[in-house]
Amino acid sequence: MLKEDNEKMFKLIEEVSNYEDIKISDIPCVDLYMDQVTTFFDEKLKNLKRDNDEKILTKTMINNYAKAKLLLPVKGKKYSKDQMVLLALIYNLKQTLSINDTGLVLAPIIKKLSSSKESQILEEIYNTFLDINKVQMEEFNQWFKNKIELVNKKSLEIESNDEDLVQHILTVLMLTSSANMQKRMAEKIIDDYFKQVKEE
Template identity: 50%
Template sequence: MENEMEVSEELMNYNKESLNKLVEEIIGSKDISIVEIPCVDLYMDQVTTFFNEKLGSLKRNEEDKILTKTMINNYTKGKVLMPAKNKKYTKEHIILLTLIYNMKQTISISDINTIFDPIIDLKAPKSLKILLEDLYNDFLDIKEVQNKEFARDINKDSEFIKAKINEMGKEDGELIELILMVLLLINKANLQKRMAEKLIDSFFKKE
């Protein structure tokens, strides 16, 4: 009974303003810019501290870790990341770790390895086939535009769901709206994940 009361109170607070606030929290999270990456090479402890400080707002739960020593070691063993030089990590390492963090939310480490294969030559860690800084800056520019589109699409989807519920004369409209919104977002995420995997399978994997 107590749980039902808590849910009811949360639902009473659900409206367009609260939805927009959640969207702003998501798209308002700051990315690591090139100028924020230290010019000097970092030891592993410094790398994990840097990431947990810069991307701490992305954690869902307080106890979550953005990056750990185990993660870095696993990326290196899996050849997703080139080995550290004299136990230190360069700007290129930081950029790759940032990209890995973004990608591993959706695709497997194996797929990430496949994508990075044409980018870096692990036999010569300093040999980068494309400029990582340019790639990363392009990604941030595109992401900024995509964030604005995300905010616009969320409002559009919300209005569509509301209209559908009103049209059908459903009771408990707020609850149904929230469930449908979650289902819609998951469906979009699944479609985008499958499309990313199709691109990887079609154009990146070697026969």
């Protein structure tokens, strides 16, 4: 890629990593009605939208999660702090995993919360996830820069009049290949651990 194309790629990665996760302290202490829940997520995660019309969470999505038992039962049509945290986790998981796999991952936490054995576990897991995510984002920036150098080098081996097109295709293929490997690894862990937990 030309120097200006590289700079454009680096600017894109800044856009990808320049967003704030929903923190526990962002979630209101009072229970929220459905409209307030969807507005909250739409406002807090608006930087993750590809276009302005996209909805982060809709009423239908949330109702489907409730039916699939990905949430604690709703009391009086209001959503608690724990349910909001679960929705934040569901949003992250559903970008990669199926609803069924998401349910398998969250089921043990929901079980613990329902029995009130470990009431703090959800917040502790979520806060730790945010810490890990921050580190991963910093590592991804460097990883991506290294991979762009590799793509640039390998693309020179392809004879083409449209070098820019070749490099962009290779970049997308490289990113999706990496995402697919990570998805398969997550699915292997779900199959190896979470499916057994469900059967116990």
